[in-house]
Amino acid sequence: MSIMDFFKRKSSGDVAKDRLKLLLISDRANCTPQIMELIKNDIIQVISKYMEIDAEGLDIQITQTESEGRNGSVPALYANIPIKDLKHSKVN
Amino acid sequence: MSEVIVITSGKGGVGKTTTTANVGTGLAMLNKKVILIDTDIGLRNLDVVMGLENRIVYNLVDVVEGSCRIKQALIKDKRYPNLYLLPSAQTRDKTSVSPEQMKKLIEELREDFDYIILDCPAGIEQGFKNAIAGADRAIIVTTPEVSAIRDADRIIGLLEANELKRMDLIVNRLRMDMVKRGDMMSIDDVVDILAINLIGAVPDDENIVISTNQGEPLVGNDSLAGKAFLNICYRITGEEVPLLNLGENNNIWNKLASLFKKN
Numbered sequence: 001m002s003i004m005d006f007f008k009r010k011s012s013g014d015v016a017k018d019r020l021k022l023l024l025i026s027d028r029a030n031c032t033p034q035i036m037e038l039i040k041n042d043i044i045q046v047i048s049k050y051m052e053i054d055a056e057g058l059d060i061q062i063t064q065t066e067s068e069g070r071n072g073s074v075p076a077l078y079a080n081i082p083i084k085d086l087k088h089s090k091v092n
Numbered sequence: 093m094s095e096v097i098v099i100t101s102g103k104g105g106v107g108k109t110t111t112t113a114n115v116g117t118g119l120a121m122l123n124k125k126v127i128l129i130d131t132d133i134g135l136r137n138l139d140v141v142m143g144l145e146n147r148i149v150y151n152l153v154d155v156v157e158g159s160c161r162i163k164q165a166l167i168k169d170k171r172y173p174n175l176y177l178l179p180s181a182q183t184r185d186k187t188s189v190s191p192e193q194m195k196k197l198i199e200e201l202r203e204d205f206d207y208i209i210l211d212c213p214a215g216i217e218q219g220f221k222n223a224i225a226g227a228d229r230a231i232i233v234t235t236p237e238v239s240a241i242r243d244a245d246r247i248i249g250l251l252e253a254n255e256l257k258r259m260d261l262i263v264n265r266l267r268m269d270m271v272k273r274g275d276m277m278s279i280d281d282v283v284d285i286l287a288i289n290l291i292g293a294v295p296d297d298e299n300i301v302i303s304t305n306q307g308e309p310l311v312g313n314d315s316l317a318g319k320a321f322l323n324i325c326y327r328i329t330g331e332e333v334p335l336l337n338l339g340e341n342n343n344i345w346n347k348l349a350s351l352f353k354k355n
Contacts, residue, residue, distance in 0.1 A: 012274070016236075017277055020242065024245050
């Protein structure tokens with residue numbers, strides 16, 4: 001292990017915190033990684049009908065967002081979809 | 093006005109029973125009239141932590157089934173005359189009591205006590221449902237570990253769904269030396285993740301083991317854990333007490349100790 005690796009190494013406390021954050025998002029949403037993958041594929045299919053997107057760069061996650069609901073915070077599905085090219089809509 | 097507090101955690105072994113014993117004893121030290129109810133039917137433990145295991149005649153199930161009057165089943169504490177224990181049954185199971193029966197029992201006890209503290213069993217099944225049924229507020233105990241925090245989060249969700257008025261968090265078994273090294277999540281990390289009010293943090297203290305061995309809660313004594321638990325009791329009664337410094341003293345002693353070890 002090089003010296004740089006030593007400095008870059010994350011402390012185990014931070015690893016635990018990061019793991020927990022991801023874990024709780026899926027726990028709270030009752031949403032498994034498998035379901036997230038299915039949602040992602042469906043989104044790609046639907047959006048691809050209208051524009052060319054970067055499927056590799058697509059990122060979806062469930063996060064918290066402010067709302068007037070209980071405790072002012074609710075889960076939200078966040079999708080970041082890079083567009084490669086806007087197709088010109090066909091005129092029928 | 094009496095207040096009913098359930099001490100819960102989801103995961104087992106994080107310190108619910110120890111917390112119940114110390115919080116109950118601490119509140120009694122502050123001259124409150126307190127009853128502790130062990131709702132862990134089949135796995136009775138609060139009696140041994142309190143050192144009252146030899147005085148049990150009747151238990152929670154006897155009271156609920158009407159085999160005895162409430163007063164007959166209550167055990168007076170060794171040290172504080174205003175502290176009582178209602179022990180759980182050891183030879184029955186969680187289905188021996190229903191949430192409705194718990195609610196009724198608690199309503200009867202409200203007249204006589206300032207604080208009714210329920211020691212909740214681990215898990216989210218019937219025993220948990222019984223324990224939270226009559227509670228006004230909850231104290232969630234967790235340790236700075238992934239598994240305990242995950243379970244605490246699940247419990248918080250279930251308590252919210254049951255519309256408990258208030259939830260507070262105790263972070264138990266902190267090891268400040270490990271937190272400083274970055275090898276344990278800090279109090280702030282845990283509070284950040286669970287997003288509920290922190291009512292206290294308790295260090296991992298070998299005095300806890302000693303006090304459990306002896307059957308005498310350590311709340312209020314000179315140990316760090318004893319001070320931390322007493323502070324929690326003050327906060328339960330509504331007093332504002334600054335968070336105990338768990339790090340500095342400990343660290344100096346650790347450093348000194350490690351110096352001597354090397355020689």
